[in-house]
Amino acid sequence: MEKTVRTLGIAATFALLLFGTLAVQAAGVSVPRFDLRGLDGKRYTERYLLGQPTLVVFWASWCPICQAEFPKLHELFEEARGRGLQVLTIGFSDDEESIRHYVDIHSDIFDFPILYDPKDDVAKRFGVVGTPMIYLVNKRGEIEYTTWLIEDPALKRKMETLLDARGL
DSSP: OHHHHHHHHHHHHHHHHHHGGGGOOOTTEEOOOOEEEBTTSOEEEGGGGTTSOEEEEEEOTTOHHHHHHHHHHHHHHHHHGGGTOEEEEEEOSSOHHHHHHHHHHTGGGOOSOEEEOTTSHHHHHHTOOSSSEEEEEOTTSEEEEEESOTTOHHHHHHHHHHHHTTTO
């Protein structure tokens, strides 16, 4: 069973690497309006994304690729937060209890806001087509790049450009 799960994970990762660039949205499109509560009880809207570059990550607790990406996201955030990067994660296509449970048992890597999209409305407005889905947003609230993997070289290049330019 474990070998089957590992094989499926490798196949899924290969497919994402091969086809991940197909999900890229046009640069300069403003993020859609949203209003969600975080697991911290605070209210977050699209205005939270203004002022500094942000990675918006849509994910689900049952997603093995998401599980593999979160330690990488945490490491990236630790390296770049001092340069102005912020991260906002949105759990969707899942139930709130599972999201909370996953965050609780992995609390050492979740040092950024975790929101929950109970009806997947925000995910639909963003055009999310899979999980994880990562949006790089500039300080004006415009989507600069979309991908499925934190280690996407184009994501890193575009993020560095935004951070070097203080978020454009």
